[in-house]
Amino acid sequence: MQDRLGKHLKTVPPGALVIGRGWIETHWPEGRFPTRSDLDAVSRDHRIVLVRADGHAAVASSNILAQSGITADSTPPFGGDILKDEAGVPTGMLIDTAMNLVLTGGDQDQSVDRVEVYEKADKVYRSYGWTGLHNMSVLPADVPLLERLSDEGQIALRVYNSIDQEGAEVLMASGPSVSENGRIQTRAVKLYMDGALGSRGAALLEPYADAQTSGLLMMKKAETSAFLEKALRTGIQINTHAIGDKANHMLLDWYKDAFEAVDAADRGVENPRWRIEHAQILDPGDMDRFAEMGVIASMQPSHAIGDLHFAPLRLGQERLVGAYAWKTLLDKGTMIVAGSDAPVERGDPMIEFYAAVGRMDLNGFSAQGWHPEQAVDRMTALKMFTLWPAVASFQEDKIGSITVGKRADFSAFSKDIMRVPVADIPQTHAVLTIIDGEVVYRAGM
Structure with missing residues (x-):
């Protein structure tokens, strides 16, 4: 990380704000989060913020911590944490909402050409073999841009948008938005209940096995209940990030309360098809509730084959029973929608399919107590990536x-x-992608 940062800083003028993303400490020999000292050792002339691959934590240099007023006396905001060393001094690691203390919306690089970004992304995912994707935490202002690009033929993929909560009131008032060609649909809102397991922000019922914390909650029921009920009345789908067993337990309670508060006759859509994004760590007592309530589990198989290198340390062996429990949920009647969570993961459908049926990393490794019985058969995996996502986006009559x-x-x-043998699946690649009967990718084109 330091080597790559140092090379990049040679191209950046002193004093500039440098923002990056993608580090993950899992396989580092140090076996720890980076610190501000690690960044300071590379440069004290630049303000540096590097976001972890999961997007739920960041490390900041000493100068930007000072600029932001973060000291030993600082109190973390709700839904965030400021990690400190044994002397009570901030290490530079900021978890979840604490990242907002050093990063704001204005820090986004305004020179980025969003049209170019979407066109490149469309090309990449078509070449992987995807015909459509569910797009999460979309900036509301990007919806009309995506619709225009699709209608003008600049992007080909089908895109089902879940927008940031900041755009929810407008969406509820206007109703779902669909591009003229029908490929871009927006009818959902993405919420966040907790953080991520790797950065210890996922909210757990009991403390982490490797740290004195139980994670973070990012929503309050008093501020959320009325919003959920309004979403039901207006027919807007709710897709909420929840990773830890506490976050999933509480979210199921909140969903249940909203369902009971709004009769089916008063809903914009009788079957709202609300989702829990990730549903990674579940208390066994909550396993039946998804199917009973009609809640869809939106899960990413590659998380299981990446997290297996640290999840046993975070959770301990006992809680692994409810971790990435695809087969148990399916046997209880839950619909699982499978995806990739790109850019947290690569976004390759072959890696995702392999993870679902193999439940081991790309080297064939599986950790002790990783419950291989939770792998699914190939036909079920196929439905998880095709038919069931269509149902989860209200499009099963079309795709x-x-x-x-x-x-x-x-x-x-x-x-x-x-x-083919399971081990051969990750070496498989797309040779042809067709959308609406049109060839949009052919290998070698």
């Missing part, structure tokens, strides 16, 4: 399966992933 009368969206791959 999700190769069926007469539906849109002609499908992909061809270099190997038959339904038959």
